[in-house]
Amino acid sequence: MWIDILLLAELARGPRHGYELRREVEAATGHTLSNNSLYPRLRQFVDGGAVLRGSEEQEAKPPRHVYSITDVGREVLHDMLAELPEGGADQSREFHARLVNFAWLSPEERLRVLDARDGVLALSRDRVAALASVRMERWSRLTLDHGIACIDAERSWLAGLRMEIQNRVTPSPSTQEHG
Incomplete structure (x- = not known):
């Protein structure tokens, strides 16, 4: 898609x-x-x-x-942009095709897409971490640790995107009406 x-x-x-x-x-x-x-x-x-x-x-x-x-x-x-189909959030191309076209979406829709991707990454991290906890062989452990670091880096990036979207949606104190 x-x-x-x-x-x-x-x-x-x-x-x-x-x-x-x-x-x-x-x-x-x-x-x-x-x-x-x-x-x-x-x-x-x-x-x-x-x-x-x-x-x-x-x-x-x-x-x-x-x-x-x-x-x-x-x-x-x-x-298509607003709905990340079942299984689509774990596909980088599906996610990135939506991300580069975020201008078409409302802030709420953008957050839903980011949340879907983050949820998949969280589950993936849990699986990789569980596997890493039982792997003692050096090369397997290094590979799994790298996978965890990559997932953590993407989740951190998603958190930054989420903050940027939320900051643009939430009026700043200087623009809020005082009453």
């Missing part, structure tokens, strides 16, 4: 040709997106009313298809 999010988000920035879409998503993700993956998705979006497909004339060439997002597509994009 993360590719769908990135495609719709790119179209929300403006109409694109299929090649432009593919190139921009690939540049942003480092993930190769084949035509056999891209065009069926675009066709599904067109069939669902989320995307319009038009034609652009070219000199001495067949017309190119130009894709643009509709209001329905913006709603679909918003819903």
Whole structure:
């Protein structure tokens, strides 16, 4: 689903040709997106009313298809961003596709996405820590300790993001009405 999010988000920035879409998503993700993956998705979006497909004339060439997002597509994009499906919070690509498009979400929706990711990381940390507590072999222990440190670092980063969101939502004392 993360590719769908990135495609719709790119179209929300403006109409694109299929090649432009593919190139921009690939540049942003480092993930190769084949035509056999891209065009069926675009066709599904067109069939669902989320995307319009038009034609652009070219000199001495067949017309190119130009894709643009509709209001329905913006709603679909918003819903995909706001809902982190079961199993999606433990997938970095799913989470990061939402994170880079947080501007589409309300602060409350952003916090729900961050909380879903943090909950998965907390469970993962518990599993890795339990395994580390019984592993005495040096290399296993070093690997597990590194995994715990990485999880802790991401959870700390998420806490910082959460604070930033909450600080922007909560009025500062200087802007609150005095009564």
